[in-house]
Amino acid sequence: MNAIELRNVTKTYPLFKVDNISLDVKQGYITGLIGPNGAGKSTLIKMIIGLIYPDTGSIKTLGSEMHNQEVNIKQRIGIVSDDCFYYEHLTIHEMRRMIASFYKKWDDKTFNTYLEQFELSPRKKIRELSKGMKIKFSLAVALSHDAELLIMDEPTSGLDPVFRRELLDLLADMIQNETKSIIFSTHITTDLERIADYIMFMNQGKLIFNEVKDDVLERYTIVKGDMDLLDSDTRSQFVGIRETAVGFEGLADNRAEAERLFGNYALLHRPSLEDLIYFTAKGERHHA
Template identity: 70%
Template sequence: MNAIEVRNISKSYSQFSVDNISLDIKKGYITGLIGPNGAGKSTLIKMMLGIVRPSAGSIRMLGAEMPSEEIAIKQRVGIVSDDCFYYEHLSLKDMKKVIAPFYTKWNETKFNRYMEQFELSPTKKIKELSKGMKIKFALAIALSHEAELLIMDEPTSGLDPVFRRELLDLLADIMQDERNTILFSTHITTDLDRIADYIAFVNRGKLVFNDVKDDVLDRYAIVKGGQDLLDADIRAKFIGLRESSVGFEGLVDDRKQAQELFGSYAVLETPSLEDIMYYTAKGGPIYA
């Protein structure tokens, strides 16, 4: 079952467009939405939440249609974003007073517990918070209304390594309840190496893949070898290729074919998500 179903969604701006993306986010799993800055991740998330209106396509969340059933949907969705649009002059206590009445399942005890755990002072004003603290506050809010679907847009970008680890552990805890789903958009792919089940990769406004993380890492391979192995046909097999005077390193999306092609003449390694993102975003040959 899918928590989110995006169908043929498009949005055009003067210098950038999201182009006909269809994407399913599986219920009960953590899906990492990766892509370089400006690839379309945030636009995609904003369209899911109704902040940006798509020019074409449809979105279903938790079995209901957006935007016609958005009020019921958003009761069950928590949002954590590095874009902080809270009222800057309000204290955390007042901001909570604004937010809490909108949620039928608001849990005050849980909220106070998270505020304590994240060391957030209720009397502090939003404008006095660091980026990391704002994300902690957004997380406390999102977790206090029993959200089944947590949508996180670059949540770790302003966090120190200690809280980043804590956050990932917290997300793992949330996933103990199999009804919960997390969509985690980031360009810091190391976070997803640890926790993601699925990876959706968006590049230049298009969906490159949306697959089980382990399958992606099995399918792709980093090939390293000498320059003598490369000719025009071989170069065309690479998604991205980095050449130097001493050899090459490139990404292929068919490990089996690469094994047959290079045999023992080249070294095949499992790529990281960052490798996949880097070579796909760069494309073509790069000369170092």
């Protein structure tokens, strides 16, 4: 069962293109969305939630295409972003009354429970909230109308480490309900290493992979060694390489082949998600 299905989706702008994306987001899992700035992540999210439409291809969100079932789909989606879409002059209580009127499944008891948990006063005006407090308010809203699909767009960037950890625990608990699904786009890749089941990696408008997180991190490897290990054949094994006066460090996308080529002459270790982003972007710049 898929929460989201994209087939041959393309969106073209004057200086950028999301190019022929096909992917499935599995229901009941947390899918992390990663990539450097300008990779196309925000454009992808906007298409999934119906803020913009693709030029070609099809998108099904929760089983339906947005242009056929927009109101129904948006009832079932929760969005948490580092952008604030609320009226700054209203209080949390006043904003809640406005938002609640849009959702058939809005639950005041759940909302008030989250306000208390997040230490948010309903009397505070939106403009008085810090960036982190606005994220908490957005999260309380998103979790109070029984959303089946939660989309997190850079939600942890303004949060202190303690609440960030609490948020990750909350998301992990939420996903125990197998009808719920989460897309989590963030530059704080350690958060995804902690809780994501799948990773989607975008770069320059293309989907590099959409796979089980642990499978990806097992397939790729970081190789460190002396410069004399590099020639045209060994260089071709790397997604990207960083060279220094004393040696090199590179990302290879085939651990078994890297072990065969370099044997005991180089140090190999499991990469982080940050390594994947850094070396892929570095390799693209090198070949541009």
